[in-house]
Amino acid sequence: MSTTLVSLNEVSKSYKQLDALQSISMTLQQGEVLGLFGHNGAGKTTMMKLILGVISPSSGSVEVMGMAPDSKEAWHSRSKVGYLPENVSFYEQLTGLEVLTYFAKLKGFNKKTAIDLLEQVGITHAMRRQVKTYSKGMRQRLGLAQAFIGEPKLLLLDEPTVGLDPIATADFYQTVDQLKSNGSSVILCSHVLPGVEQHIDRAMILSKGSLLAMGTLAQLRQDADLPVAIKPGGLNGALVENTRLMSYLNQQNKGLADTLMVPEQDKLKVLRELLAYDCIDDLHVEHANLEQVYQYYLSQHAQRAGGEH
């Protein structure tokens, strides 16, 4: 029983010179985490602004919680939406607590909410210091605390892990998982890919305003049909002599000369063949990661675009 929280229907947004988004359609269910990927200028931020109702689409329709987000009726649902912008520097001369209290009040909460949130993101120790003394990671945590005000049903996070150290990043993803299990939907916008995979339900890849691919990671991987990297150990060059395995050997990259690049459907066959060797002492199997899938779709798109001319 899932309800649709956000839906975009053939949405385009163009500015004077530039088509920022071209007929994008998508839906986001309650409790779903969507990863939005693309280079700078791919239209990620434009899409977020459309969902936030800060700008209106040139054509098509946007619906958030059953209403157009740029309409007057959507006014009250705004306190149910959290947003972390990509580039934000909070009022430098205020303390962290003052900044967060200001934003909490604007959403109808009080100072206590602000203190609790600062504790949640782990900057309680610095909350009475001016923001200008904060490190990049601390500023990012403050921004996250701001987005978490009022337990939002919909969270839009633009590059949330930039500047966070590994521990803080892990903390952040834990919070995302927790929000998800509470029924919140999250849109994560990123071009930093490692680490994000296990926390998103679906991925959406944008390039120059158009949608390249959307689906679960398994679907995208299957569609891309990227090979599995299999790296056996202890074979001492026996692979080169095996005619059945030789064709799978990685030709392009000399550094990975003993790695086999095997299509998904041949994976088990190759593994059996390898295990037949007595001297094999290690076996490393690696599926294409999100980054490779992402690269694949981008290069596909570039090829298609090149072919048109």
Place this chain on the structure above:
Amino acid sequence: MNQVFTVASKEFHDGLRNRWLVSITIIFAALSIGLTYFGAAASGTIGITSLSTTVASLASLAVFLIPLIALLLSYDSFVGEQESGTLLLLLTYPLSKTQLLLGKFLGQGGIIALATLLGFGASAVLLYFQIEDMAVLTTFALFIGSAVLLGLSFTAIAYIVSLMVSEKSKAAGFALIIWFLFALAFDLGILALLVGVEEGISQQGLTQLMMLNPADIFRLVNLAGLDSSDVNGALAIAINSSLSQGQLFSVLIAWVVLPLTLATFIFRKKKL
């Protein structure tokens, strides 16, 4: 309404924290007390000068200072937040553009108004104890009231600048030009018109022309009631015209409301 007050309180506290309130108050108080006591030094005497001389000198100073201070305080109100990204963030909150603008206006206007009241009020009280004349209080009430409106008017004008440009440094440049135009160039232009063009402009026309500049309205309000011996130049002619204080104040209030409405309109149309 709550949203407006939240923003207003934040802006007001910023004004306190940045020492705006204290500095403006001190400047105004030092100027007005100084002029009250030493205004006559030029004519060879020290001590309290006549009320009309004091107010005339205060008005001619305030007419330069107040617009400058208001523009300085408010020119980066929007463009500054736009540059740091908080403007976009605020607009995703349950807070309308009009509420944000009004909140800022209340907060920063509050700083200007309070500083004017405290700074000039100090010398009013001082003067009242020295000469014990009710005229001091009424004259100063008029002066402070119009000074506050002048400050608010230029705060609203600063918002227009702040919303029209996309860089803070540009906003600063434009603010300076606006100050120059209203505080200096406009009067020079009128004077040139009076001297250069024979019978080009009637007294009525001159007064109407002065309504186009809030700084001149402020001058008219404060100099109209004084002995004309303390006033000279183009103003002396305009003063003899028929506009009442009530009318002048209405025009001055319009100079607050209209720029503020225009700023709201620009803000609504603004792309982020």
